[in-house]
Amino acid sequence: xxxxxKPQDTQHSRQRANEIATISGTSGGAGSxxxxxxxxxxxxxxxxxxxxxxxxxxxxxxxxxxIVCYLIYGMAAVxxxxxxxxxxxxxxxxxxxLALSVASLLWVVLPxxxxxxxxxxxxxxxxxxxxxxxxTITPGGPxxxxxxxxxxxxxxxxxGALVAYxxxxxxxxxxxxxxxxxxxxxxxxxxxxxxxxxxxxILAGLIAxxxxxxxxxxxxxxxxx
Amino acid sequence: MFGVxxxxxxxxxxxxxxxxxxxxxxxxxxxxxxWIEQFAVLVPRMFCALIAxxxxxxLLPAEWISGLLGEGxxxxxxxxxxxxxxxxxxxxxxCFSIAAVFVKAGATPAAVITFITSWSLFGAHRLFIYELxxxxxxxxxxxMVSVLPVPIIAGIAAxxxxxxxxxxxxxxx
Numbered sequence: 242x243x244x245x246x247k248p249q250d251t252q253h254s255r256q257r258a259n260e261i262a263t264i265s266g267t268s269g270g271a272g273s274x275x276x277x278x279x280x281x282x283x284x285x286x287x288x289x290x291x292x293x294x295x296x297x298x299x300x301x302x303x304x305x306x307x308i309v310c311y312l313i314y315g316m317a318a319v320x321x322x323x324x325x326x327x328x329x330x331x332x333x334x335x336x337x338x339l340a341l342s343v344a345s346l347l348w349v350v351l352p353x354x355x356x357x358x359x360x361x362x363x364x365x366x367x368x369x370x371x372x373x374x375x376x377t378i379t380p381g382g383p384x385x386x387x388x389x390x391x392x393x394x395x396x397x398x399x400x401g402a403l404v405a406y407x408x409x410x411x412x413x414x415x416x417x418x419x420x421x422x423x424x425x426x427x428x429x430x431x432x433x434x435x436x437x438x439x440x441x442x443i444l445a446g447l448i449a450x451x452x453x454x455x456x457x458x459x460x461x462x463x464x465x466x
Numbered sequence: 467m468f469g470v471x472x473x474x475x476x477x478x479x480x481x482x483x484x485x486x487x488x489x490x491x492x493x494x495x496x497x498x499x500x501w502i503e504q505f506a507v508l509v510p511r512m513f514c515a516l517i518a519x520x521x522x523x524x525l526l527p528a529e530w531i532s533g534l535l536g537e538g539x540x541x542x543x544x545x546x547x548x549x550x551x552x553x554x555x556x557x558x559x560x561c562f563s564i565a566a567v568f569v570k571a572g573a574t575p576a577a578v579i580t581f582i583t584s585w586s587l588f589g590a591h592r593l594f595i596y597e598l599x600x601x602x603x604x605x606x607x608x609x610m611v612s613v614l615p616v617p618i619i620a621g622i623a624a625x626x627x628x629x630x631x632x633x634x635x636x637x638x639x
Contacts, residue, residue, distance in 0.1 A: 274495020291506035299514035306521035346482040349493035387596035425562040437623035449612035
């Protein structure tokens, strides 16, 4: 099957090979692709990204609200909340691992240049609609939606399309509606919410295209570009 | 324990594995590197943010807020619902439980829709756990400014729809 590749895929795979060569530090690009695992500087980078300022900011905030909660509701409430949080975290882990696996394989498998053209700068209203539909049908929770959004952003998708995609996922995502809106709020309420929200991702995308706030690929976090 | 979405993703993963095996280059290294990088940025923050979110939800005065969202609260009610949505930095379990509290206390559907929309777009947990680590501050700012009017528009549209439904019920059958 591999030798039946179409011509445009060759360019795609050459780009991929260059990427592998860059990250593994080899100039020919012939290695197995796993050389980075032996690179201690890379592991140090990972460690400082994992436990950077953001992490400690969160920890400080978590400790602060837990103290407030203790002062108002007492120790038993703090314990109950902690147990609930831990259960949630344990439940989330398999989903996160799966979502990241899908996202990282998509990153290497998808022809990102072609995808970006579909929702790129010149894509117009059609690009916004494609992005909104994609956001609506994206399965999985925030871990998969945001990982996909990062891929689209790194592939230089239009900023309006990026905003339309994630807004559509947040407001119209089928999975959210089926699992949460319907059981909690009832079918009628969910339908009204869906209908009034339908044009809003496009609107948000149009606003994002026209407001003078700078955003381009160079402003993405290091691990994502 | 796992819903339809999980198995849908699992199927997608299997398909991607097959595609990646067929690729002419050793792509699994690149994928693994990206996986580790994103996992490292996400998980420690997620741990702290989840704990913080649980306490914030406990501290939110849901019953008191619901008193401001009833019939006749109008545009002011929508603004309060919008602000309440900003204050729920937790997942759907907590957001929809609070929405149910609002409904039971007599909040208008439009206010509840504004609340859910506002939480969907501005939930601080998602901003801190996913958006800032994966897309950075500039994107988060661009997106939040772009969707700023959206919850209120949703509330106004919902008000209009419930008006139409009420008028139809009064005049029609």
